[in-house]
Amino acid sequence: MPHGAHFFMNPGPTNIPDRILRAMDRGAIDFTGAQFKAIAEECFAGLQRVFKTEETILAYAATGHGAWEAALVNLFSPGDKVLLVESGFFSLNWGMRGEAFGIEVETLPNDWRRPLDPAALEARLRDDREHRIKAVLAVHCETSTGVINRVAQLRQAIDAARHPALFLVDTISSLASIDFRTDEWGVDVVVAGSQKGLMLPTGMAFTGVSPKALAAAASAKLPRVYWDWKRLLGEGSQAYWNGTAPVHFFYALQEALRMLEEEGLDHVFARHARLAEATRRAVRAWRSNDGPEVYATDPGAQSNTITAVLVPEGGDADKVRQAALDKFNVSLGGGLDRLKGRVFRIGHLGDLNEPMLLGAIAAVEMALDLAGVPHGKGGVAAAMEYLAIEG
Numbered sequence: 001m002p003h004g005a006h007f008f009m010n011p012g013p014t015n016i017p018d019r020i021l022r023a024m025d026r027g028a029i030d031f032t033g034a035q036f037k038a039i040a041e042e043c044f045a046g047l048q049r050v051f052k053t054e055e056t057i058l059a060y061a062a063t064g065h066g067a068w069e070a071a072l073v074n075l076f077s078p079g080d081k082v083l084l085v086e087s088g089f090f091s092l093n094w095g096m097r098g099e100a101f102g103i104e105v106e107t108l109p110n111d112w113r114r115p116l117d118p119a120a121l122e123a124r125l126r127d128d129r130e131h132r133i134k135a136v137l138a139v140h141c142e143t144s145t146g147v148i149n150r151v152a153q154l155r156q157a158i159d160a161a162r163h164p165a166l167f168l169v170d171t172i173s174s175l176a177s178i179d180f181r182t183d184e185w186g187v188d189v190v191v192a193g194s195q196k197g198l199m200l201p202t203g204m205a206f207t208g209v210s211p212k213a214l215a216a217a218a219s220a221k222l223p224r225v226y227w228d229w230k231r232l233l234g235e236g237s238q239a240y241w242n243g244t245a246p247v248h249f250f251y252a253l254q255e256a257l258r259m260l261e262e263e264g265l266d267h268v269f270a271r272h273a274r275l276a277e278a279t280r281r282a283v284r285a286w287r288s289n290d291g292p293e294v295y296a297t298d299p300g301a302q303s304n305t306i307t308a309v310l311v312p313e314g315g316d317a318d319k320v321r322q323a324a325l326d327k328f329n330v331s332l333g334g335g336l337d338r339l340k341g342r343v344f345r346i347g348h349l350g351d352l353n354e355p356m357l358l359g360a361i362a363a364v365e366m367a368l369d370l371a372g373v374p375h376g377k378g379g380v381a382a383a384m385e386y387l388a389i390e391g
């Protein structure tokens, strides 16, 4: 029987702050009434500041998979072609969903350990002289690898190729944790979810939609009802909802947005950067003695929300996770797809502080011993040294 706090260190869902839990501890209200409308409008205005957009944001009672699907069915017709930037498990999954709807998905192959070179995107788009590619799909933070794609540079590559493709970006594990600038970076559709940087329960998802994307939706032929942007905007307000609005989610979202604004987004990003750097320093200490290493190899593209740790050949990452959970009540993320058993993932996003992170790193260091994975000592000390002086 475990004692004390469960350390939930998966890269999402994340810890839900007490303030948000308390905000939901209220009765239901009429979702067609003025009181709910005011809350919803405050939420959509707050989301626009987090997305850094002045454009439309639509919300759904769904996980991120729903927002993925909403983007696909609203924008495309059967036989349309899209270009998917390969980054890992989540990128490929988004593409598979497009194929299921009869969209032709071309994957731009890429090393999972590095962000895509924007020149590769530019070259592929230049080749597409007939402009058959209707959209470029990319994941900002690939949660399965901990690699960040450079969204602003991908936008520049699309512009440099003078290509009219729409630009769709999944920010599920970056929004409200790592800077993301929808309008400045010319992103047409932003896909986001509730359960990571926004610190909410799982079950609400969002799409930020540019006027260009709304225009494309007007002629797109894939069937949609629940996800239909036209229907959602039919009453001229983003606060319109298909079916019964999940008012408790809105209570929670209102509180989360207030918390983010009280702290200030720049501070939120800096806090994530600091905890991420402490985590990477710990892994670098383990690396000596032919130990584990940070999976993401490009130092400028290592995620501030999740670190995937590659276990040396012969080691079993799942054994490390199991030991951390069974012995120390610390939950880590597992390797996905081809990374199963090869990496474990430390989530360092959302409502987290230094002692929580240090406790988790200490548990991982002990779990490496228990799982028989060779490693250097001193990961916790390296993280402590950094946290004691920085920030």
Ligand code: PLP
Binding pocket: 012, 063, 064, 065, 066, 090, 139, 141, 142, 143, 144, 170, 171, 172, 173, 193
């Ligand atoms: N995209 C990314 C980058 C994710 O990290 C996840 C989930 O972790 C998803 C999509 C899928 O979202 P959900 O699990 O909320 O459906």
